[in-house]
Amino acid sequence: MTSDRRYTNADLLADVLVSEGFTHCFFVAGGNIMHLLDSCRTRFTCIPTVHEVAAGIAAEYFNQASDSSRAFALVTAGPGLTNIVTAIAGAWLEHRELLVIGGQVKSSDLMSSGMRQRGIQEIDGVSIVAPITKASVRLNEPTTASKIHALIDQGRSGRPGPVFLEVCLDVQGSPVERVGQVNVPETERPDVTNMELVVPAPNAARLNAGQTQDLLLNELAKSDRPVLILGAGVSRQEARHLRSTLERLEFPIMTTWHGADRYSHEAPNYVGRPETWGQRAPNLIVNQADLVIALGARLGLQETGFNYQQFASKARIIQVDIDKPELEKGHPSLAFGVRADANIVLRNLVNEALPSYPEWLLYAKTLYDSIPLNDPSNFTPDGFISPFDFYTDLGSRADDCDIIVPSSSGGANSVAIQALANRKGQTVICNNGLASMGYGLSGAIGAALARPDSTVWLIEGDGGFSQNLQELAIVRAQDLNIKTFIFSNSGYGSIRTTQKNYFGGAYVGCDEETGLGFPNWGSIAESYRIPYFAASDRETLLRQYPDIRLGGPALIQIAISPDQTYWPKIASKVTSSGSMVSAALYEMDPKLSDEQLLNFGQFL
Numbered sequence: 233m234t235s236d237r238r239y240t241n242a243d244l245l246a247d248v249l250v251s252e253g254f255t256h257c258f259f260v261a262g263g264n265i266m267h268l269l270d271s272c273r274t275r276f277t278c279i280p281t282v283h284e285v286a287a288g289i290a291a292e293y294f295n296q297a298s299d300s301s302r303a304f305a306l307v308t309a310g311p312g313l314t315n316i317v318t319a320i321a322g323a324w325l326e327h328r329e330l331l332v333i334g335g336q337v338k339s340s341d342l343m344s345s346g347m348r349q350r351g352i353q354e355i356d357g358v359s360i361v362a363p364i365t366k367a368s369v370r371l372n373e374p375t376t377a378s379k380i381h382a383l384i385d386q387g388r389s390g391r392p393g394p395v396f397l398e399v400c401l402d403v404q405g406s407p408v409e410r411v412g413q414v415n416v417p418e419t420e421r422p423d424v425t426n427m428e429l430v431v432p433a434p435n436a437a438r439l440n441a442g443q444t445q446d447l448l449l450n451e452l453a454k455s456d457r458p459v460l461i462l463g464a465g466v467s468r469q470e471a472r473h474l475r476s477t478l479e480r481l482e483f484p485i486m487t488t489w490h491g492a493d494r495y496s497h498e499a500p501n502y503v504g505r506p507e508t509w510g511q512r513a514p515n516l517i518v519n520q521a522d523l524v525i526a527l528g529a530r531l532g533l534q535e536t537g538f539n540y541q542q543f544a545s546k547a548r549i550i551q552v553d554i555d556k557p558e559l560e561k562g563h564p565s566l567a568f569g570v571r572a573d574a575n576i577v578l579r580n581l582v583n584e585a586l587p588s589y590p591e592w593l594l595y596a597k598t599l600y601d602s603i604p605l606n607d608p609s610n611f612t613p614d615g616f617i618s619p620f621d622f623y624t625d626l627g628s629r630a631d632d633c634d635i636i637v638p639s640s641s642g643g644a645n646s647v648a649i650q651a652l653a654n655r656k657g658q659t660v661i662c663n664n665g666l667a668s669m670g671y672g673l674s675g676a677i678g679a680a681l682a683r684p685d686s687t688v689w690l691i692e693g694d695g696g697f698s699q700n701l702q703e704l705a706i707v708r709a710q711d712l713n714i715k716t717f718i719f720s721n722s723g724y725g726s727i728r729t730t731q732k733n734y735f736g737g738a739y740v741g742c743d744e745e746t747g748l749g750f751p752n753w754g755s756i757a758e759s760y761r762i763p764y765f766a767a768s769d770r771e772t773l774l775r776q777y778p779d780i781r782l783g784g785p786a787l788i789q790i791a792i793s794p795d796q797t798y799w800p801k802i803a804s805k806v807t808s809s810g811s812m813v814s815a816a817l818y819e820m821d822p823k824l825s826d827e828q829l830l831n832f833g834q835f836l
Contacts (some may be wrong), residue, residue, distance in 0.1 A: 241408050260437065283703070286700060288316040305332045322668060323663075329388055332397070371400060427571060461535075466574050466578055470575040480610070486503055496657075524544045527577060532565075576747065606618060634688070639669075673700050673707070680713060691713050718788070728794065765787075
């Protein structure tokens with residue numbers, strides 16, 4: 233920035249972001265952000281993406297992977313905003329911080345009431361994303377540093393979420409008084425130790441940390457078969473800080489899929505992930521528990537199953553969550569719902585002298601260890617790789633400091649939930665609240681830039697990868713250490729399965745035979761100058777890992793059979809009225825034999 237250049241509102245905004253810890257900007261250039269981009273180029277590491285949705289997803293995953301730095305997305309008006317809406321929606325559903333700054337036409341060109349458009353590329357971005365952001369604001373005139381700080385704070389406080397700031401073109405370039413320091417102000421934040429007993433509603437009352445702790449201790453004292461479930465509301469940093477203490481507890485500990493990397497399968501009391509697409513053993517264990525303590529876990533339908541009435545039906549359920557509506561939603565049925573920061577509750581709880589349940593822990597651990605992550609009922613034809621075996625191998629091939637980015641939908645996602653045995657120190661990031669195809673590559677880019685010393689292992693289905701494969705250009709341009717595994721089954725595997733199971737194989741738009749087209753992946757890799765490998769059997773893939781691990785990007789095509797089975801799973805049936813009825817989590821198909829139920833049902 234030259235000395236005679238005037239100081240603008242765009243400069244002020246950029247300086248505030250620097251003071252707030254932002255270091256990276258993912259963007260697609262456009263005329264309606266020209267002042268903002270000029271201010272950002274001298275203050276941040278600016279990463280151009282091919283498509284705006286990639287900018288938003290990359291910023292979200294960057295923030296998830298980094299312990300200190302933050303990234304934001306910068307998009308132009310009109311299509312820039314509409315293209316990034318999917319990324320904003322994904323961050324909203326996952327409760328993740330995401331700052332999106334958008335351009336807008338000059339304030340004098342804004343449409344008046346009743347008009348659809350006055351300025352070129354004008355669209356009301358603020359209204360479009362208002363329902364899926366914690367704040368959506370347009371700057372029609374110069375602002376102040378304190379107002380920008382307050383907006384950023386909204387996205388970080390309480391349950392995090394996206395913030396959208398739309399800045400008119402003339403406001404970006406308008407001169408403002410230069411400030412010497414733009415420090416983060418002291419803000420009035422709620423007392424995080426002030427907690428609230430939300431359920432049961434008639435007894436709603438304020439609690440302090442000690443009272444919440446006493447409530448949990450009293451429940452544990454009355455319990456014979458407790459289970460602790462850690463969700464994404466427990467931060468990675470807190471979980472890792474408390475790991476050695478958690479490992480000494482003598483009762484079973486589980487995680488949700490969203491909180492998968494808060495604990496690892498190596499821990500002596502870890503017993504898996506209970507979910508709709510989860511593992512059979514923890515689903516059986518939860519059904520036999522008499523107390524479930526869920527810390528920072530939403531206990532949404534993915535965690536409880538659609539038949540949530542049967543979730544932990546023998547147990548008293550205590551849910552601790554920062555978001556009051558999650559406690560009041562009515563499912564599952566709670567004994568107590570406490571609005572609180574799960575990190576504080578966990579920290580206080582594990583520092584107590586907690587009861588031991590050696591017999592129950594031994595049973596739960598034995599059950600978890602005895603049920604294979606690749607169900608014996610699964611069928612993988614010759615010439616293909618089992619996705620279950622792939623994920624089992626991946627956990628051991630990735631280093632402790634690596635980042636694993638599974639697909640956000642389809643078999644590449646559901647198999648990860650069931651079969652990935654992540655180790656301590658590994659970071660797992662995905663976004664399956666929205667369950668949008670094509671999230672993986674953009675997210676891997678953000679994660680790789682946040683942690684350049686780590687290897688990023690990306691797994692996507694060929695259908696999903698096709699939707700955003702253009703971002704391989706950024707992988708190559710930045711020489712990112714991303715290992716991209718494409719599950720190649722020539723179609724949308726989960727859609728094909730649905731059409732087979734519920735509509736008698738009346739396939740439409742799910743594979744190459746019904747109209748989809750896919751590229752030659754080797755040719756795609758060559759065009760982006762990215763090393764390519766292909767494997768159609770497990771042994772070949774294992775032999776290739778040393779070459780795959782070499783620095784820089786690689787694209788690996790994994791042959792997955794279109795006829796691959798995905799057991800176990802929750803079965804649903806269509807009723808005569810056309811509605812769907814789901815089995816309980818512990819009733820996963822294929823059903824266990826009477827002998828297995830006898831062995832696995834010690835506490836039934």
